Amino acid sequence: MKSKREDGRGHWQAGRPRSTLTAPQVAACLRKLRKALQEQSRRGVARTLGISDTSVARIVRGEDLPSAATAQLVADRL
Numbered sequence: 001m002k003s004k005r006e007d008g009r010g011h012w013q014a015g016r017p018r019s020t021l022t023a024p025q026v027a028a029c030l031r032k033l034r035k036a037l038q039e040q041s042r043r044g045v046a047r048t049l050g051i052s053d054t055s056v057a058r059i060v061r062g063e064d065l066p067s068a069a070t071a072q073l074v075a076d077r078l
Contacts, residue, residue, distance in 0.1 A: 019065035029071045033060055036078045049073045 019026070036045045037060065046053040051070060058064040066074065 018067070020068055021066065021071055025071060026065055029066045029074045030060065032074050032078045045078070048077050 021029070033045065033056065036048075037056075040048075042056050043053045046056045049056070049070070050073065055064070055070070059066050059070070
């Protein structure tokens, strides 16, 4: 996708959330992730989900929101 911005720095607007999940969906995903992290390591949870352990850490710390695909993986696999 070609950027429409004059500076060519991408197309995503600053401040616009990249996740389409609602607040209750995000909260449910976080609850399941935190519960799984009490039982196994971050790397183990990441392997189960098929995502990086860095992504798991960033979601749990609140730096990133889970995507719809990640939330579905959490719901199905944890």
